[in-house]
Amino acid sequence: QVQLVESGGGLVQAGGSLRLSCAASGRTFSSSAMAWFRQAPGKEREFVATISWSGGTIYYADSVRGRFTISRDDAKNTVYLQMNSLKPEDTAVYYCAAHRGLATMFEQNYGYWGQGTQVTVSS
Numbered sequence: 001q002v003q004l005v006e007s008g009g010g011l012v013q014a015g016g017s018l019r020l021s022c023a024a025s026g027r028t029f030s031s032s033a034m035a036w037f038r039q040a041p042g043k044e045r046e047f048v049a050t051i052s053w054s055g056g057t058i059y060y061a062d063s064v065r066g067r068f069t070i071s072r073d074d075a076k077n078t079v080y081l082q083m084n085s086l087k088p089e090d091t092a093v094y095y096c097a098a099h100r101g102l103a104t105m106f107e108q109n110y111g112y113w114g115q116g117t118q119v120t121v122s123s
Helices: none
Strands: 003-007 010-013 017-025 033-039 046-051 058-060 068-073 077-081 094-099 117-122
Touching: 003 033, 003 094, 017 033, 017 117, 033 068, 046 068, 046 077, 058 068, 058 117
Parallel strands: 010 117
Antiparallel strands: 003 017, 017 077, 033 046, 033 094, 046 058, 068 077, 094 117
């Protein structure tokens, strides 16, 4: 079992930055691909970024590439999402997810999810 708890969300002005954290419990974190997804009001949940268990493979959604950075610290069982140059369209609930397999952008592959953290970007 893996339990995930996100933190770091909040209200920020456009152009600002936030860093989300996802703390994982369980001994399988270091062998799990981790990802961030988000869901804006009235929209479906969408992929944001993923990182493989080794950190050697990283994918980003086109909408965030060059602005967001995903990273992991296996010693702390934590994955991060550094978000820079935030835009109002980045407003959403951000979810952390874990998958005991290859890094993938498809949410159906992820069996473990956090409760989400709200990010609101004002214009």
